[in-house]
Amino acid sequence: MVDALIAFVATLGALAATGLLVQRAYKDRLLYLIAWSFTQVGLTLALLCMAIGFMAGYNGLFFRVMELGAALIGPVWLALGMIELIARYVQVRFAAWLFTISYTVVAIVILLVDPLKGSLSKSLPKPSATYDALPLLLIDGAHVVAVIALVGCTGVTAWLASKRDREAGELLIPVALVALAGVLVVSGTRGFLPAPLAIIALGGAAGLVWYGAMRTIPVYEDDEGYDEYGEEYADEPATGYEEQAYAARSEPVPAPTPPGDPRRGELRFPDQAPAEELRFPDPPALEAPVPAAPAGFDPSAFGPDPAGPTSVDGPPPVPGPALPGGALAGPLGGLGPSGVPSGALAGNGLPDGCGQITVYTLLDGREDAFDRLAAELVKAVRAVEPDTLIFTCHEVVNGPTQRIFYQLFRDDAAFAVHRRQPHLQRFLAESRTHVLATNVIELRLGAAKLPLPAPDRQGR
Numbered sequence: 001m002v003d004a005l006i007a008f009v010a011t012l013g014a015l016a017a018t019g020l021l022v023q024r025a026y027k028d029r030l031l032y033l034i035a036w037s038f039t040q041v042g043l044t045l046a047l048l049c050m051a052i053g054f055m056a057g058y059n060g061l062f063f064r065v066m067e068l069g070a071a072l073i074g075p076v077w078l079a080l081g082m083i084e085l086i087a088r089y090v091q092v093r094f095a096a097w098l099f100t101i102s103y104t105v106v107a108i109v110i111l112l113v114d115p116l117k118g119s120l121s122k123s124l125p126k127p128s129a130t131y132d133a134l135p136l137l138l139i140d141g142a143h144v145v146a147v148i149a150l151v152g153c154t155g156v157t158a159w160l161a162s163k164r165d166r167e168a169g170e171l172l173i174p175v176a177l178v179a180l181a182g183v184l185v186v187s188g189t190r191g192f193l194p195a196p197l198a199i200i201a202l203g204g205a206a207g208l209v210w211y212g213a214m215r216t217i218p219v220y221e222d223d224e225g226y227d228e229y230g231e232e233y234a235d236e237p238a239t240g241y242e243e244q245a246y247a248a249r250s251e252p253v254p255a256p257t258p259p260g261d262p263r264r265g266e267l268r269f270p271d272q273a274p275a276e277e278l279r280f281p282d283p284p285a286l287e288a289p290v291p292a293a294p295a296g297f298d299p300s301a302f303g304p305d306p307a308g309p310t311s312v313d314g315p316p317p318v319p320g321p322a323l324p325g326g327a328l329a330g331p332l333g334g335l336g337p338s339g340v341p342s343g344a345l346a347g348n349g350l351p352d353g354c355g356q357i358t359v360y361t362l363l364d365g366r367e368d369a370f371d372r373l374a375a376e377l378v379k380a381v382r383a384v385e386p387d388t389l390i391f392t393c394h395e396v397v398n399g400p401t402q403r404i405f406y407q408l409f410r411d412d413a414a415f416a417v418h419r420r421q422p423h424l425q426r427f428l429a430e431s432r433t434h435v436l437a438t439n440v441i442e443l444r445l446g447a448a449k450l451p452l453p454a455p456d457r458q459g460r
Contacts, residue, residue: 003124003195004054010203011047017210018044028217029429031093035081035100036178036213042069042077043185043206050124050199058120063130064112070202071127071139071189072107075146076100078182078209082175085216086153088363090433096149103145107138124198126191143186150182167436177212181205352411353389353445358438362401366434370403373431380423387414389450401436408445 018040025033046069049062083096114135118125127136157175160168181204187193188201362370374393381391390408409415418424 001055003199004051006196007047007051007054007199010199010206011044011051013203014040014044014047014206017206021210021213024213024217030217032081032084032216033213035077035084036209038077039074039081039185039209040206042073043202043209044069046070046074046189047199047202047206050195050202053124054122054195057122058125060116060120063116063120063125067127067131067135067139067189068108068111070185072111072142073104074185074189074202074205075182076104076142078178078185079146079149082150082153082178082182085171086157086175103142107135107142110138111135124191124195127189128191139189143190146182147186150179154179171216174212174215177208177215181208181212184208350410350445350448350450353408353448354412354415355390355406355408355443355445356415357441357443358405358407359441360403360405360435361437362403362434363436364401367400370431370434373427373434374403374405377423377427380421381418384423385414385418385421387411388418408443408450 018037021033021040022037025037046066049066049069053059053062053066077100080096080100084093087093087096111131114132116130117132118129120130127139131139154175157168157172161172184201184205188198188205193201360370371393378391378393381388385391387410388407389410390406392406394404394406396402396404407418409418
C-alpha cells in the first residue's frame with residue numbers, strides 16, 4: 001500500500017506538470033515543447049499504471065502501457081525535444097524527427113503484440129523477466145539513443161557557453177535539468193531500482209522536464225509591463241517581436257568592419273516592389289508655374305524659411321512653427337487645403353505617432369529565407385494597413401546576419417491594429433526558426449521629416 005500511495009501522489013504531480021506543459025506548448029507552438037509534452041504524457045500514464053498495479057495487481061495491459069510510456073516514449077521524445085531546442089541546422093532537426101517517429105511506431109507495434117512471459121503480481125515487474133529479446137532490444141536501443149543525445153546536447157551547450165555564446169549560456173541550466181530528467185527516466189525503467197525509488201525517479205523526472213521547459217521560454221506575458229519599453233506600454237499586449245528568440249533582450253553584435261571602410265554602419269534596403277501608397281514628390285519642375293498663395297496668407301507668421309525659397313510643382317513649401325530647441329514642427333512644407341501651411345498641420349497632425357525598431361540577428365544561412373518572409377510581410381502591410389506610415393526592412397552592410405525593421409504608425413490604435421494582423425502573426429511564426437536573437441525598441445515620434453503623397457496635378 002505504501003508503494004501505491006507514493007505512486008498515486010507522483011501521478012498527481014506528473015499530471016499537473018503535464019497539463020501546464022501541454023498548455024504552454026499549445027500556446028507557443030514550439031516543437032521542442034510538443035516533443036516534451038509526449039514525454040510527460042508517457043510518464044504520467046506509466047505512473048498511473050504503477051499506482052493501479054500496486055493496488056489491484058499488474059496485468060498485461062498495465063505492464064505494456066507502463067513500458068511504452070516510461071521506457072520507450074519518455075526517453076526518446078525527451079531526446080528529440082532536446083535536439084530540437086539545441087540544433088541550429090534544420091537538417092539535424094529533420095533527421096531527429098524522422099528517426100524518432102519511425103522508431104516509436106515500430107517499437108509500439110512490437111511491444112504491444114509480443115507475448116509476455118512469466119506471471120504478474122502486485123510487485124513491480126522487471127522488463128527482463130517479462131519481455132522476450134526483441135522488445136528488450138528496442139527498449140535498450142531507445143535508452144542508448146536518448147542518453148547519447150542528451151549528453152551530447154548538454155556538452156555542446158556547455159562548450160558554446162564557454163565561448164560566450166549568449167543563447168547557450170541562458171539555456172545551459174535548463175538543458176542540464178532536462179538531461180538529469182533523462183537519467184532518472186532511464187534509471188527508473190531498467191528494473192534495477194526498488195519500487196519506491198523507481199516511482200520517485202519517474203515523478204522527479206516529470207517535474208524536472210516541466211521546470212526545465214519553463215526556464216527555456218522568455219516570459220513576455222500579455223498582462224505584464226516592462227520598464228525598458230516605457231510606462232506608456234505597461235497596459236498593452238506584447239508586440240510579438242520579442243518572442244522571436246531566446247536572447248530577446250540581448251544587444252546584437254555587428255560583424256567586424258575593416259578599418260577605414262567608409263560604409264561603416266551604413267543601411268541599405270533589400271530589393272522590394274515599388275511602394276504605391278507612399279509616393280514622394282517628383283523632382284522640382286522649373287518650367288511649371290508656381291501657384292500663388294491664398295489671399296490673406298502671411299508666410300512670415302510661420303517664421304523664416306531656413307532653406308531659402310525653392311520652386312516645386314505645387315504650392316511653395318513653408319516650414320511649420322518652431323518647436324522648443326529650434327526644431328521645425330511637421331514633416332515638410334506646402335499648403336494645406338485650407339490655405340494653412342502643411343508643415344504647421346503636420347506638426348500637430350501626428351501628436352500620437354509611435355514607432356518600433358526591431359533588430360534581428362539571424363542564424364547563418366537563413367538570410368534568404370528570412371528576406372522572403374520579410375518581403376511578403378511588407379507587401380501585406382502596404383496593402384491593408386493605411387495607418388502604418390512607414391514599414392521597412394533594412395540590411396546592415398558588413399553585418400550579413402542582421403536585419404532591422406523600422407516601423408512608424410499614425411497612433412497607438414494603428415499600432416494595435418498592426419499587432420493583430422494575421423500576416424504579422426504568420427511572419428512571426430514562420431521566421432522563428434531563422435532567428436537567433438531579437439531586440440525591440442519602442443519609439444515615440446518627435447520632430448520628423450516624413451514623406452507625403454505627391455501633390456495632385458491637373459491632367460494627371
